[in-house]
Amino acid sequence: MKVILTEDVKSLGKKGEIVDVSDGYARNFILKKKKGVEANSKNMNDLKLKKANEDKLAQEQYEAAQELGKKIEAGEIKMSIKTGEGGKAFGSIASKEIAIEVKEQMGLDVDKKKIQLKETIKTIGTHTVAVKLHPKVTAELKVNVTEEV
Secondary structure (H helix, E strand, C coil): EEEECCCEHHHHHHHEEEEEHHHHHHHHHHCCCCEEEEECHHHHHHHHHHHHHHHHHHHHHHHHHHHHHHHHCCCCCEEEECCCCHHCEEEEEEEEHHHHHHHHHHCCCCCCCHEEEECCCCCEEEEEEEEEEEECCEEEEEEEEEEEC
16 A cells, blocks of 8 residues: 655655555554555645645745845944953854844844854954855855954
């Protein structure tokens, strides 16, 4: 019997796959525990429409991430940190502060988890920070750090 899985089943397949199983296994396990539905023409059509809708949503998210990436790369944020003698910084700038400044200065919502800092910024100057907006889209944000007066 052909069955469309509605959730992942270990050693059988992933959600949305069409698998061929014995009639007893389908009736007594897959259908009974609602882990899948019979692969008739109606359910096959529903699966096809659902996949098309998911592909469309994924494409829209990708395009939105590209637009946001262009806006981020076009701008620059300015931040300042306290320094002592010899230009030594008394603190550092982390991804949380960068996310707050992007919202204030550029008006863009960027999650602090998407800002990829290898380590906090502890020096004065212009730094380039990667912002991963989508698995396929990474933007470069310029952060200009100056001395606080």
